[in-house]
Amino acid sequence: MAEVKINDLMEKIVSLCKRRGFIYQSSEIYGGINGFWDYGPLGSELKRNVRELWWQAMTRFRDDIVGLDATIIMHPKIWEASGHVSTFADPMSTCKVCKKLIRTDQVWEIINDSEWGRTLSGFFSNGALDEEKLLQWVHHRGHRQVPGLALVKNPNEVVKALKSAIAGNKDLSPQEFFKIIATNPSAYTSLITPCPYCGGELTEPRMFNLMFKTHVGPVADEENVAYLRPETAQAIFAQFKNILETSRQKIPFGICQIGKAFRNEVTPRNFTFRSREFEQMELEFFIRPDEVVEKLAGKVAKWSEGADVSQPQPDWGWEMWHRHWVEERVKWYESIGLSRDTFELYWQQKEELAHYARACVDIQFKFPFGTQELEGIAARGDFDLTQHQKFSGKSMEYFDEEAKARYVPHVVEPSAGVDRLVLALICNAYSEDEVPDESGKLEQRVVMRFHPRVAPIKVGVFPLLKNKPQLVQKAKEVREMLRPYMSVFYDEAGAIGRRYRRQDEAGTPFGVTIDFDTLGETNSLKDTVTVRDRDTLKQDRVKIDELVHYLMERIK
Ligand code: ATP
DSSP: OOOOOOOHHHHHHHHHHHHTTSEEETTGGGTOOTTOEEEOHHHHHHHHHHHHHHHIIIIITOSSEEEEOOOSBOOTHHHHHTTHHHHOEEEEEEBTTTOOEEEGGGHHHHHHHSHHHHHHHHHEETTEEOHHHHHHHIIIIIHHHOTTOHHHHSHHHHHHHHHHHHHHOTTOOHHHHHHHHHSOTTTOSSOOOBOTTTOOBBOOOEEEEOOOEEESSSOOSGGGEEEBOSOSHHHHHHTHHHHHHHHOOOSSEEEEEEEEEEOOOSSOBTTTTBOSEEEEEEEEEEEOOHHHHHHHHSSOOOOOTTOOOSSOOTTOOHHHHHHHHHHHHHHHHHHTTOOGGGEEEEEOOGGGSOTTOSEEEEEEEEETTEEEEEEEEEEEETHHHHHHHHHHOOOOOEEETTTTEEEOOEEEEEEEEHHHHHHHHHHHHEEEEEEEOTTSOEEEEEEEOOOTTTOSOOEEEEESOTTOHHHHHHHHHHHHHHTTTSOEEEOOSSOHHHHHHHHHHHTOOEEEEEOHHHHTSSGGGTTEEEEEETTTOOEEEEEHHHHHHHHHHHHO
16 A cells, blocks of 8 residues: 655654654554654653743743643533534545545645655646656556556556546646546546545545543443543633632733643644644633723724734733734744744634634744644634633623723633644754764764754763773763753763764754863863864863853753
8 A cells, every 4th residue: 555655854854753762653562553652762851841941931931821730531511612522523534445534625735745646746747748657657656556546447548538638628737637547437427536545536525523532430321421632722711710719810811731632633644743642732811802901091902014012011902912922922932943934924814714713823834744833823702711601601701800890801822732843843953964073084963953942951971981980980970960950961882973973863952071181181171071062063161160050051
């Protein structure tokens, strides 16, 4: 069966992730389980850093946001109120030949990414067909890669149909091309969409609810149905009143949460990008409805190009708050090493928005497999709290002392995925270059250029030689000194250049080497170490006494 291939860079990244212990397939010894991934020693540190930095930025560096850590399984009514039971569904088709399930709206994307799709597109370009190559491909690779394709089963007839379609329509689109080669001219009245995996015919789409169902307690009946949460946000709405009462926050304020979410995705793909179990970092930032802002401030500020959205103002309504959060989130991504040119902001069109949403921006990262969503920032009005008020019968209103008004707060929601961000950081960090080895000869290295803030290991500590007990002892003392402050990796095995190279691949920004000068061979250098910078390869001589400060300045 043809396996869909991601591009070469992605292959290198996936293989490095496994080789260096960033990410493994879950349950690999049993053949893996599709859509589930485990984070190894380096990956789990990287992920922890991401969570920690988000949490710090949201809570510790601000007065107006507090945290929540809610359960994964909640009362099923929550998901009725939120709309997930009735509408959280994707269209799904089944291949009549290979029986694979495919998200109908992703079929063309998967075909475009597949090896056979890319090959055949190359034979049909600018409306012209390379018939000879097409037929050669059918006989050589077509049979193995896409055995269900009508072109493969019945090449002469299909090529004839294709040629007459091209002759009759100069602007035949790539999708029409693929539909024609998927359809057996004698057996169908309308064109079919091919299965991206075998070329067979797909069924009409059916809606498929993405929530994982389970039962609470020993009896598995409809009464006890519960769901694994498909997002963390709803717990925030459900606990809104408790938090309001216990935290003494006043609107505008936010509640944030990091935690697991589960979606039974029809086609998990692109490595960890679309998984069935993943983690989210979500903020619900509660604001005054625009009418209340207007009553208090006399007007509601309107956004225009170049407007300053950095410092909240009393006349901000949902639009300015939304812009503010887009900017805050972009700045945060920059602070962890994703420069602005690595992502794009996609403003959803009116017709794409959920019925209750006023605006939604996707922060999209340029992954090697395409520019795709990292985070969505939505202005959701008062939809969620109002729904929970209706379904629970409990008031979600807030009494605004300043405005002397009672209302259901509105909300702006920045919602990010930890796993997608970790993948973006890995893709962004991956690079290959050439560095001189000990003898000055250039050699290839793979280097993960993580920002020091997110790097899984901050510093490698190396005694120059393993068989010199004084060097080893001193290096271990340095390791112990650094440990309370940062993640340290101690390595004494092999040539120093090899040890540097191993840390380059792990993305460790600094390497500290303890050599004979450290021990006092050159008197003026006693109790100093060299600190090698992963990116510039520059080596600084630093006093051991000043090492913690030196490193902390660079990783904080
Ligand atoms: P998509 O359109 O890609 O399915 P979405 O718009 O449904 O995503 P949201 O419901 O807005 O996603 O979820 C917020 C964030 O959670 C996303 O931006 C993404 O980072 C993360 N996320 C959502 N689904 C998945 C998944 N299946 N695997 C990994 N992360 C996910």
